[in-house]
Amino acid sequence: MKLATWNVNSLKVRLPQVLDWLAANPVDALCLQELKLDQDKFPLQAFTDIGYHADWAGQKTYNGVAILSKVAGTEIVKNIPGFEDHQQRVIATTLPYGESTIRVISAYCPNGQSLDSDKYQYKLGWYAAFKAWLAEEIKQHERVAVLGDYNVAPADEDVHDPAKWVGQVLVSEPEREAFRELINLGLTDSFRLFEQAPKSFSWWDYRMNGFKRNAGVRIDHVLLSKVLVPHCTACIIDKAPRANEQPSDHTPVVATLV
DNA sequence: ATGGTGGGGAACCCA
Numbered sequence: 001m002k003l004a005t006w007n008v009n010s011l012k013v014r015l016p017q018v019l020d021w022l023a024a025n026p027v028d029a030l031c032l033q034e035l036k037l038d039q040d041k042f043p044l045q046a047f048t049d050i051g052y053h054a055d056w057a058g059q060k061t062y063n064g065v066a067i068l069s070k071v072a073g074t075e076i077v078k079n080i081p082g083f084e085d086h087q088q089r090v091i092a093t094t095l096p097y098g099e100s101t102i103r104v105i106s107a108y109c110p111n112g113q114s115l116d117s118d119k120y121q122y123k124l125g126w127y128a129a130f131k132a133w134l135a136e137e138i139k140q141h142e143r144v145a146v147l148g149d150y151n152v153a154p155a156d157e158d159v160h161d162p163a164k165w166v167g168q169v170l171v172s173e174p175e176r177e178a179f180r181e182l183i184n185l186g187l188t189d190s191f192r193l194f195e196q197a198p199k200s201f202s203w204w205d206y207r208m209n210g211f212k213r214n215a216g217v218r219i220d221h222v223l224l225s226k227v228l229v230p231h232c233t234a235c236i237i238d239k240a241p242r243a244n245e246q247p248s249d250h251t252p253v254v255a256t257l258v
Numbered sequence: 259a260t261g262g263t264g265g266g267g268a269a270c271c272c273a
Contacts, residue, residue, distance in 0.1 A: 205262085
């Protein structure tokens with residue numbers, strides 16, 4: 001089974017690239033973030049045409065998440081239950097996995113803007129609610145895969161120039177602690193299960209030739225619950241789409257489970 | 259040096 005995540009930064013603009021990518025990378029599930037389109041503007045037909053089901057939580061202008069899957073999911077949940085949030089950042093589904101099932105979650109964690117911003121406080125509060133909900137999800141579903149844009153680079157090795165990033169969002173200690181708290185629920189950053197090239201990143205700023213200089217950060221992750229870890233045989237960042245014309249600023253991350 | 263690029267949507271907000 002292959003699971004992937006991709007922050008597409010507008011599904012409207014990136015739809016042809018997503019279709020191309022799926023044709024070349026026929027994953028079982030693709031989690032999308034930053035759809036940036038209203039619920040009724042989702043291009044469902046384009047995905048059904050290529051054999052994918054879709055569940056999504058859209059909103060006008062910002063945010064929005066989806067899960068494309070070869071098999072229709074069940075127990076769809078949108079948003080974090082009990083957490084008042086006008087921003088569409090979470091969707092969950094249950095998919096078949098061998099003789100059992102796997103809970104797959106697509107998450108677009110808040111960016112936070114800057115450490116002195118209200119959005120940073122929102123981010124930390126959001127993470128607390130996300131953690132509490134994930135704890136419940138892990139209780140109810142032994143096999144859980146949480147994919148998405150976490151907007152946190154967990155360690156300095158996930159940052160092109162850690163010294164330049166001191167004091168910025170994505171790397172601050174409270175954010176990293178919030179991410180570690182997810183890990184402490186019994187989740188594993190599947191990318192670090194394997195030997196990886198140094199300077200492996202999933203996001204590069206559009207500005208200042210970020211991608212050409214490999215001035216990126218690794219903020220898109222595939223987290224796996226304990227029982228899934230021995231089943232994970234690979235986790236890779238596919239840099240190819242970032243080199244497309246009109247690319248998203250993020251690139252896909254793909255985990256393989258057996 | 260507080261820029262720069264890109265998406266949304268129609269002046270700025272967000273990343």
